[in-house]
Amino acid sequence: MRVFETYSEDETIAVGEEIGRGLPSHALILLIGNLGAGKTTLAKGIVKGLGAAAPEEVSSPTFTLIHEYGDRVYHVDLYRIDEEREVRSLGLDELLDRDAVILVEWGERFPNLWPPNRIEIRLEAIDDTRRITVTPA
């Protein structure tokens, strides 16, 4: 388990970048945290660390559900989905089989969907501080 604390958006992006650089080419990452915890901000850094896109290119996929960065990084947001059945029909299984990094926001609401070999990153916002916990390391 690794724990980071950040005090600004830039620092959160920098932590994401560090996490991104250490990732294998095939990985599933659940980004877990409340509204405004910094999930999309951290995703900006991870995508940058993976060399897939600049942070300005990474925006929230809430409405569009899936954003693709090249063919190696997918950023998924299940915020507006209520049922597991609907998630299944999105074709995530196929994404998970690819040699790609899949970042998922609000994925913890559907615990049955994810393989056990995943990385979970929890984000907590306490005033202007963000605590970021990565398991497993």
Add this chain to the structure above:
Amino acid sequence: MRILGIESSCDETAAAVVEDGTRILSSVVASQLETHGKYGGVVPELASREHLRAIVPVVRAALEQAGTDYADLAAIAVTAGPGLVGALLVGITYAKALCFARELPLVGVNHIEGHIHAVISQALREGRPIEYPALALVVSGGHTHLFEVNGESRYRLLGKTRDDAAGEAFDKVAKLLGFGYPGGPVIDKLAPYGNPRAVRFTLAKMKGNPLDFSFSGLKTAVLRWFQSRDMAEEVERRRELLRANPRPRVEEWLAVTPQATRDVLASFQRTVIEELLRRAASAAESIGARALIVSGGVACNTGLRAAAEEARFPFPVHFPLPALSTDNAAMIAAAAFPKLKRGQLDDFTLPARANLTLAD
């Protein structure tokens, strides 16, 4: 020249027949069809499976309502991106199959270009064509973009959101406060009952492109306002209302929305609108715009429409009719018309592109 347009980039399956790029003979959106009536029209058309179910009846309804046969068509236009690949593929594959069977030309259209053409086409219909260069503000649940538009097919991206789309911020604030999701229209209806100056939300200063937007910080600011109060009971009353009646009337909402909450809704909406119009104004000035085009779902927002009028820009401001603001296929058929005239056609290798850009 009649074009059949097909749109399936995100939630909506839609088809339309448009003549000469301006005359809308039909415009059908799946969630408005009778078969969905029992769900109150709020079926999440999320996945390709839903599009698959809807595409044939929607296209058929569009042709029937237009009194049009395949033999009357000059081309078929389809959204090629951006959007969900699985969803886009349903429309693209169906369009290709129809083109192949009926020997019709295929025209791929960018969804965002469609939103811009919803307005260009309406302006032509109303006899007050857009003057160029124009500034286009495309603002919806998924997009917040500023484009320079030069004529019917030349675009330059001037700015976009760095994080949340404006419509997304509306929807998330509404859900947070117990107004359901999506909740943009609810906030718009209740905002006039609150004081838009009651709460000051300060927006973070951004580095980089001064024409980029950011709405994530505003969403977080509303969250903090919410957390600093004990609102559980109030929110629960609204959720109860929503469970009893999925579409409450304004008076019903007001009955469970104290003044402080009305004020925060009004202040939030004012902040978003000011942000949109401030950047639109400076973008318009930087390109010497002769018109402002506002399109996308958030263009339905009455507060935005009123504020754009009050801003007294030195050029006309064009909003689409509400039915043409949200996702539809008439805009896709309209955008395809100038392409067809130029002979800018696609073949059966047209791919679905999730990240299709209009201009870099």
